[in-house]
Amino acid sequence: MSDAMALDFRALPLRSASYAASLGSTAVIAPHPDDESLGCGGLLALLARAGLPVWCVLVSDGTMSHPNSRKFPAPQRQAIREQELRAALAELGVGPQMLLPLGLPDGAVPTPDTPAGAAAVQRLTAFFRRTRPATVLVPWRRDPHPDHRATSLLVRASLAELTQPPRLIEYLVWAWERATPADLPQSGEATGWRLAIEPVLAQKTRAIAAHRSQLAPGVFDDDPTGFLLAESMLAHFRQPYEAYVEVTH
Template identity: 65%
Template sequence: MRKAAVPVQVVLISDGTMSHPNSRKFPPAARQALREAELRQALLELGVETTPVCLGLPDSKVPSEGEELFSEAVAQLRELFAATKPATVLCSWRRDPHPDHRATSELVRAALAGLAPLPRLLEYVVWAWERAAPADLPQPGEVAGWRLDVSSVFNEKQRAIAAHRSQLAPGIIDDDPTGFLLSPEMLAHFAQPFEAYLEVI
């Protein structure tokens, strides 16, 4: 999008602190700061110079509708959408197996409700590539799916992924062997010259 001179705004929903919960070298505040710094570096690799908006919601406990902090987060997103007036919003697939991704979809859709004009909402899968149950996947007639050719910026995409060093082997948080790292198999899904998107019909 930056190559097409389209302005980009990024929102980081959760604080990322549960990736290595047993680390003493990187207590929660340090993990949060690290994840935010990695995101900023990734955005620079993609040519996005806008500072991301960080909601700081609890990792692994991003609220769903009816839960504490949900209404507050919706209000923050709605205020952002009203100020920036995006033509397109991208967020995780509403039934992606990760609970934070599902909750993020709920937050985004609630924040978009009632906006005029209504932005186009495109969704993408993350963990559904590997962990989706049949009911998690798009159902017949539910969505239009398409691919965006990103071959011209493939190297930038890979550098952006590599910027998330705390999540890639061997990792930089070395005192929590149970910490989260992306597997080579998972990363292979994102080493393609295209991005796949879903749009609810």
């Protein structure tokens, strides 16, 4: 991938929707509820349509989008966001039995060099050994959010424990808007491609909409400083394609 191409994900080669089935059984690792729908909801829907198993691992508890809410204490925020995730997965054709919540702290997902991170690595390793996915989807390793970067480290540490690790594909969330040049894939580091998702774009749109607490006017209405997805951000995920990166070394 050249530097010029790395800076413009829209210029990556486009693969047809039928390519999705070649990934086989797939596990998506989502740092927060909504990352799965934003970054790869179309791919997940195409996999489900093809009759392939799709698992989702939710890494954080999702409570820090509105940390100052008193009406909705943290346990209630966690429950609401997990319920939204289950609704989103249902829109994509993924059943509730395919979800594994890790419950790590939102905004402070640990890295593998900490006790909590090492424990998370072991849980992920056990999950991968039990489910044996052919492909794992994880946020781009330098996606501009600390939880996304920590999630990438946890997953890669876990895959290193496996004798035959699955294919690792990285999806984009905040890299669309917030990436600096240093955050982007560098020349020779990775290859990238886009996947056509027009056949399931309506499903992806409904899945994103299921995350009501993250969309205006929101659900947690007593924290005006809380996070909501901006329209400019959402526009990236209304395109009839998704972009993916695979590191070559």
